[in-house]
Amino acid sequence: MATTISTYSRNDYINFSVLMVLGFLIIPMTVNSDYWFTSILIPWLCLALATIGQQVIMGYTGQLALGAAGFMAAGAFACFNLILRVDGLPFFGALIISGLIAAAIGIVFGLPSLRIRGIYLMVATLASQFFIIWVIDKFGWFKNYDSSGIITAQDIVIFGRPYTSPVDMYLVILVVVTVMTILAINMARGSTGRNWMAVRDMDVAAESMGVSLLKTKIQAFAISSFFCGVAGALFAFTYLKSLEPVAFDIKLSFKILFMCILGGLGTINGAFIGAGFILLFPVLLNYLGNNVFHGAIDATIISALEQVVFGVLMIVFMIYEPLGMARLWENLKQRFFKKKNK
Amino acid sequence: MSDSQDRNFKIGNPILEVNNISLSFGGVNAITDTSFNVLEHEVRAIIGPNGAGKSSMLNCINGIYKPQQGSIAFKGNKLSKITPNLIAQMGISRTFQNLALFKRMSAIDNILVGRKLHSKASFFDVAFQLPKARREEKVNLKKCEEIVEFLEIEKIKDTPVGKLPYGLQKRVELGRALATEASLLLLDEPMAGMNVEEKREMCRFILEVNEEYGTTMVLIEHDMGVVMDISDRVVVLDYGKIIGDGPPDEVRTNQKVIDAYLGVSHGE
Numbered sequence: 001m002a003t004t005i006s007t008y009s010r011n012d013y014i015n016f017s018v019l020m021v022l023g024f025l026i027i028p029m030t031v032n033s034d035y036w037f038t039s040i041l042i043p044w045l046c047l048a049l050a051t052i053g054q055q056v057i058m059g060y061t062g063q064l065a066l067g068a069a070g071f072m073a074a075g076a077f078a079c080f081n082l083i084l085r086v087d088g089l090p091f092f093g094a095l096i097i098s099g100l101i102a103a104a105i106g107i108v109f110g111l112p113s114l115r116i117r118g119i120y121l122m123v124a125t126l127a128s129q130f131f132i133i134w135v136i137d138k139f140g141w142f143k144n145y146d147s148s149g150i151i152t153a154q155d156i157v158i159f160g161r162p163y164t165s166p167v168d169m170y171l172v173i174l175v176v177v178t179v180m181t182i183l184a185i186n187m188a189r190g191s192t193g194r195n196w197m198a199v200r201d202m203d204v205a206a207e208s209m210g211v212s213l214l215k216t217k218i219q220a221f222a223i224s225s226f227f228c229g230v231a232g233a234l235f236a237f238t239y240l241k242s243l244e245p246v247a248f249d250i251k252l253s254f255k256i257l258f259m260c261i262l263g264g265l266g267t268i269n270g271a272f273i274g275a276g277f278i279l280l281f282p283v284l285l286n287y288l289g290n291n292v293f294h295g296a297i298d299a300t301i302i303s304a305l306e307q308v309v310f311g312v313l314m315i316v317f318m319i320y321e322p323l324g325m326a327r328l329w330e331n332l333k334q335r336f337f338k339k340k341n342k
Numbered sequence: 343m344s345d346s347q348d349r350n351f352k353i354g355n356p357i358l359e360v361n362n363i364s365l366s367f368g369g370v371n372a373i374t375d376t377s378f379n380v381l382e383h384e385v386r387a388i389i390g391p392n393g394a395g396k397s398s399m400l401n402c403i404n405g406i407y408k409p410q411q412g413s414i415a416f417k418g419n420k421l422s423k424i425t426p427n428l429i430a431q432m433g434i435s436r437t438f439q440n441l442a443l444f445k446r447m448s449a450i451d452n453i454l455v456g457r458k459l460h461s462k463a464s465f466f467d468v469a470f471q472l473p474k475a476r477r478e479e480k481v482n483l484k485k486c487e488e489i490v491e492f493l494e495i496e497k498i499k500d501t502p503v504g505k506l507p508y509g510l511q512k513r514v515e516l517g518r519a520l521a522t523e524a525s526l527l528l529l530d531e532p533m534a535g536m537n538v539e540e541k542r543e544m545c546r547f548i549l550e551v552n553e554e555y556g557t558t559m560v561l562i563e564h565d566m567g568v569v570m571d572i573s574d575r576v577v578v579l580d581y582g583k584i585i586g587d588g589p590p591d592e593v594r595t596n597q598k599v600i601d602a603y604l605g606v607s608h609g610e
Contacts, residue, residue: 183469183470184469186468186469186470186471187465187468187469190463190468190469190471190475190479191454191457191458191461191463191468191475191478191479191482192465192468192469194447194451194454194455195455195458197444197446197447197451198444198447198455198458200444200446201443201444201445201446201447202442202443202444202445204406204426204438204442205438205442205443205444206444206455207425207426207427207430208404208406208426208427208429208430208435208436208442209427209430209435209455209456209458209459209518209522210427210430210431210458210459210522211427211455211458212425212427213427219465223465266446
């Protein structure tokens with residue numbers, strides 16, 4: 001694990017520039033199939049953002065929390081209602097307030113972490129998942145009394161210009177994700193992240209150094225929920241294009257948990273790697289099924305295979321590389337650069 | 343310490359006062375009605391056989407355990423019913439017997455956590471890298487680099503501490519406690535499991551800190567040679583009670599202490 005540094009290194013600037021050019025110029029210019037934007041890039045970025053939220057609470061602060069999708073739902077419905085009910089509220093404003101609302105809920109559901117830990121906390125946080133969805137379902141106000149159960153999300157309008165095409169929406173998300181990822185990296189590398197990790201690794205010692213467990217845990221829950229809330233709003237407005245509580249069920253929470261673990265606990269880039277892997281893997285399996293085996297394998301078998309491979313991968317990673325794919329990536333890079341230097 | 347006359351920081355008034363504290367777990371009495379004090383700038387050792395209640399004593403001072411009876415006062419303020427992080431804010435820092443480092447973090451990061459009390463930047467400052475956070479991080483990093491240099495651990499400062507050998511981990515832990523700039527350091531067996539060479543170095547660090555910053559030390563140690571060499575006064579605990587208290591030479595000749603250590607038949 002690299003040492004935290006207060007300022008950015010030269011490598012950081014290079015990586016950042018390359019990624020920005022790739023994200024903002026090369027991808028929009030070269031990728032011209034809507035399928036890639038709507039089915040892969042957009043959900044990838046949204047879920048990666050939610051996974052960063054999960055990383056903050058689980059990877060950095062070491063609190064086993066399961067309920068990311070609940071906070072995503074809170075963010076999504078908050079955003080819907082804000083745009084619906086507050087005239088003239090800009091989209092980014094609504095997004096930030098949605099995140100704050102999710103954060104406030106996160107604080108409430110984070111309170112049990114002061115008393116219980118480990119697997120018991122996981123069960124307690126699971127309550128948030130079910131409670132939030134239940135509240136949204138129960139009180140019609142949240143859905144603007146729509147009886148169909150599925151509400152169409154409003155168009156994203158920024159400075160009077162609607163962003164509705166896949167490329168436009170992708171760019172909007174990319175801006176949000178870029179900014180929030182930088183914030184997350186700054187926190188993770190700075191004193192904030194050190195406090196989180198201190199609580200994760202040895203809470204008694206952290207407390208003896210003057211780190212307040214109460215403040216640190218609650219802060220981590222709030223920040224984690226903020227990220228999930230914003231991610232949920234983006235997810236609903238750009239990927240689902242509708243708002244339905246069912247979309248944010250426990251399955252999505254588990255998916256985000258897997259993304260977090262496979263990507264590598266306690267890493268920010270792992271969030272992107274994990275989310276990418278879990279989203280792309282079924283696509284790859286389908287592709288193999290259709291193009292290599294020419295449909296010889298039944299589609300149901302492929303989807304079953306997907307589950308099996310995920311399960312096995314989870315176990316393998318837990319045993320052999322708890323730091324996940326982000327670590328594999330680091331090792332690969334190191335090996336590559338070493339060879340190059342020789 | 344032989345040359346106590348020409349120390350930079352003359353031993354002063356009591357900084358910590360432990361008054362009649364009792365601590366029990368269920369039916370087991372760990373500490374019974376114990377009182378002693380620690381003077382400013384002194385090196386105070388707590389010795390005693392295994393299970394005598396030495397670590398429990400430090401845990402009481404540090405706020406991890408709450409004694410059922412009695413009171414502890416630090417700089418005149420009572421330390422009852424407050425949590426370890428508040429006690430840390432008052433200027434007490436510590437190391438642990440069984441190493442309580444942040445294993446997945448590098449050595450320098452561990453030491454940086456010790457700067458927590460000197461970090462005022464909020465997560466917001468840090469997230470946006472506002473000038474306040476940057477300035478603070480720079481100062482903290484500089485302080486920690488100094489500590490790293492002092493403890494001679496420059497080579498391993500970027501290694502995750504979980505991968506370091508025991509002796510070095512102990513040193514990192516001391517570094518983390520030093521980073522707090524506390525006025526009272528509680529060291530729980532800082533030299534346990536070390537070889538002679540490592541012990542000698544650790545003693546040097548402890549004495550140098552005491553000499554240079556006037557930091558008051560309370561340390562638990564088993565090695566009598568070490569205790570006699572570095573401490574100004576010694577408290578001897580046995581079965582949760584004080585059986586000796588005074589300068590090392592006096593304690594060494596105390597019959598009760600000799601009995602507790604060498605064992606004596608009580609049947610006579």
